[in-house]
Amino acid sequence: MIVDVHTHVYPPTYVELLRRRTTVPYIRNFEDAPESARLIILPGEDDPATPSTSRGRPIGAEYYDIAQKVAFMDMHKIDASVISLANPWLDFLPCEEAGDAARKINDDVEGLCAKYPGRLYAFGTLPLSAPAKTVVKEIERLAGLEHMRGVIMGTSGLGNGLDDPALDPIYEALQKHEQLIFLHPHYGLPSSVYGPRANEYGHVLPLALGFPLETTIAVTRMLLSQVWDRFPKLNVLLAHSGGTLPFLAGRIESCIRHDGHLKKHGKTEGRRDIWDILKTNIYLDAVIYSEVGLKAALDASGAGRLMFGTDHPFFPPLEENTKEWHSVNANYGAISKAFGNNEEAAEQVLGNNARRILKLSP
């Protein structure tokens, strides 16, 4: 059984919302290419100074037509998918609109899942620009929807990052209702870090590095603010195999233990360390495109905490007339190489973990 835990949709309600907008994020057809709709979502992505990325990416029916999702699953032998709204979710909405929009989109996604019994589940979307109590109410509502298995969340939280104590009521509600957070990047890094020639490299630096580095920073800030000491049963699934967390965990732990300021305030001891949290609260997807990265993720969290994903509909086939997705096969290939003859562990990662952890009954 194969389950994809990292696969996105822009349901019709959300596509309409993006079509009505004229600033990032938005969808539009440019006058010189009226037949091709473009999705422009990343911060600064419509900057005319960087023409290599200023028109985002083409958006077709694979982004919003659920039948295409299911056809993709069939082609790549995926039995069930846990779909999630893609970035930037509702982070950008005025606070008074967020609660309503979240309800509509979650109901829309729940409806899509209901069309394909046993094949589709979902992570819900939270109205994070609304007051915390509105967010908590939506968490409670999501807990009652048949196909919801947690929430997808960016790194901004209520606007001040995931180490913001104002998130505590939200973490508490998620813990209480056993709703997992699927933590996903969107904001990347300030473009200055990519230097004056970034325009020559298309989307490579923000996608290949900005995304995973953003995730790593966000989760390390959660660790440093001791979120998991306060909420020991809060579970988080990290996108892209944790950003770079498995690789850097040793350095992070060492820097904490050696830090003069933390030592002075008694904060280097008496806390749950990163390895404990990696093996108790954190799950990792297996979207890392190489055996090297996948084995590090496996070493950090254990085979029982890794779950296959595709990142569909991003990273489509390399050639227009190719059906199979190279990106998906790279992730399948990494699993088969990393596990060699250990079929049981490979099956855990491919689907059995997701079935158990997310209580799927396909």
Add this chain to the structure above:
Amino acid sequence: MIVDVHTHVYPPTYVELLRRRTTVPYIRNFEDAPESARLIILPGEDDPATPSTSRGRPIGAEYYDIAQKVAFMDMHKIDASVISLANPWLDFLPCEEAGDAARKINDDVEGLCAKYPGRLYAFGTLPLSAPAKTVVKEIERLAGLEHMRGVIMGTSGLGNGLDDPALDPIYEALQKHEQLIFLHPHYGLPSSVYGPRANEYGHVLPLALGFPLETTIAVTRMLLSQVWDRFPKLNVLLAHSGGTLPFLAGRIESCIRHDGHLKKHGKTEGRRDIWDILKTNIYLDAVIYSEVGLKAALDASGAGRLMFGTDHPFFPPLEENTKEWHSVNANYGAISKAFGNNEEAAEQVLGNNARRILKLSP
């Protein structure tokens, strides 16, 4: 035989230079603690708005007294060390001062090595704020100094990053004289990424994440600008096991292959890929503080390209009255765990690789 390839000094010439300065980087004794000199080197580190880090770190004789370096080596059973000036090197000097300063510091360091025959070697420092021809001249001069085995370099290059075509004459000279670059971070990431509570976390975020993420961005920019296609014999030793490069290599390669802009310009094919460069031009130190990270570094580059390091004199013993360095033992421990019973591979990483690659004759 054990060789430490990542170990820093601030030789007397450089300490004097920092003592004369009043803006970052500098060394000073504060009026309310006159007995304790402080080293303040990181960008924005003296910002009074972040008191947890605004006085940098204590600096003692372990930073500049070479006898203390050798005593440290003896205690931790290190036979030979390849010392390098610590960050921020000479990046901040006015161009007319850089050439002279580099010569003095390199001669100073060469003299320190000569005091301990067979035990000390060095990576030289380049005057990167001077014109390229001054830099090239110093590379040529370094090639003739008995103990020099390459150069240490930050990620700024001539001010525009390591993907700057203006660096080509410098890369050419380094390749010609078989001088390896030890690529080391200093600038980190813009502080905005650490959020409004960064002050509570001391130096953890800039050191544990800013440093390795900076290295990863720098080396990926080199890759994208095809430095190694132009200079196929240019060798680079990456600090901190490559930042996060081994873990992210698969994602970087996948993002290159999928990039619309690169594809349009025919740049996804006909280039040396990241795995080729990892196994041909890149060496990694073993300063990663965990078995998980070390194994990923090993998987990415092979046991013949990994070299032990300590980062001395940073990350000193955890307790004042302890002699052994926890940070050093964490790196030793990672090697012994990662290699298990494969003593030959462990010996390669501990010293034999460095002896061969850097042509040491201890």
